[in-house]
Amino acid sequence: MLIADMKKILIIDDEVNIALLLSKFLTRNGFDVSTASSGTSGLDLLKNGEFNLVLCDFRLEDTDGREMLRQIKTHYPKTGVIIITGYSDIKMAVELIKMGAYDYITKPLYPDEILNTITKAMETHHALVEEPANATTNISHANRKQQDLSGMVIGTSKASRELLRQIELVAPTNYSVIILGESGTGKEEAAKSIHLNSPRNNHPFVAMDCGSLTKELAASEFFGHEKGSFTGAFATKIGHFEMANGGTLFLDEVGNLSYEIQAALLRTVQERKVKRIGSTKEIDLDVRIIVATNENLQEGIQKGRFREDLYHRFNEFSIFMPPLRERGNDIMLLAEHFLKTSNLELNRNVTSFSPAVIECFTNYRWPGNIRELKNIIRRAALISEGNEITIKALPLEISNYKTPSFDYTPAGEAQQETKEPRHDLKNAALEAEYDTILKVLKEVSYNKTKAAEILNIDRKTLYNKMKAINLK
């Protein structure tokens, strides 16, 4: 399980020593590394195996990084690409990032800098590329441009029809949008479909999780920095605003930003210009901003935690994501959709839900919303033995859930019926981890930083664990 989930990296560099040393360094940091000394052999390796990330030198004997990037992005859009180069050329860096490179590292290489960039790429890339692919495109809506909105919003309930209407309405405009809704209701998917259905869909959609930004890092994440502008600024960094230029910048959990950063954001949004930290040059911006929050920003404003002027800047249009429990029949439509995607992903053939499961799903409160439903179905598809998902495949908190007013059964009795002895130690351990992680995540409304703290593991470990048990 762990080996299969270990992140696979391909290093393409004609300088054999660099390839060797990088490979040693990354292997010892837990990655599964392959190397190639030319563009052609790199592409051959890509043909034969899936890689999460490619580290590619810009200057190769048979081709160059630009061409490699183009090839990789065309044939393996899910694979992240970081270009390494000896030339510090900002124009080229911007061009490569617009072409889809995750980042651009200038030589000389420093091990810590590389590790940092790679770790971030793995996290962000996962958010940027894998999620939407799983959520929408795997089944039938592979066309990324004129994307059929119904691929994103699945459902026939009044709430989801209204949501669809609002997205259609606002997508073609240039309005900033606030997306409100509980955790797991699909805010990022909504933002993405606004982007894909806007005239900006040829330009980048850049997603940023403001919940996980430290105060120190936030400014350079937003605005970028010049190499050497502060201790630890090993390389020039392009900020997210610049990356999203021409396209859409999506800020998730925007309520978590510090007051100072909010001031800087406001200035950037008003002036439509950005300056990298340590630089005097202003760069013109044309970025549409979509923000999401599961907090009450109005309350934040009253308490002085969120700037009112910034709120009004963002709030040219607002969209409310309905919680799953209010979406009636959509629950089973979504459940069937996720069962199909899970079958494909896990190579299983589970085709239906037992009547008890359907009843359970319809009554449950779904505090984690669509994300919770998706995770539960993936888990159930994985552990189900027949081709039907039965109540046994559900976590206890769901199979034991009783509508509050009818809850006369002591919890212990209900547990007796559903809990089967599990003799496989590996499964038992995995399930126990799964349940604990999910429980803690829910308690902290899916704030991964907080969850990691409570679980007493670091954030990276949490991400790895979540991946290992297919939790997203």
Next chain:
Amino acid sequence: MEPGGKGIDAGTLRTIRHDIKNQLSNINLALGQLKYEMQNASPDQQEYLEMIAASAAKIDTILKTTE
């Protein structure tokens, strides 16, 4: 490039700089590996490693000031 090293053109200079940076990458990465493998290095050994690292950093700085 003429014999005697006079009049190096910008293109050549750029290539030289690039090649030096390549070699600096090697030095940095090899140093990282050495430090990792020499967990029990003596204080002297550690100092030599630091000296190499500092010189590599210095070369990089020199390159930058001529860019």
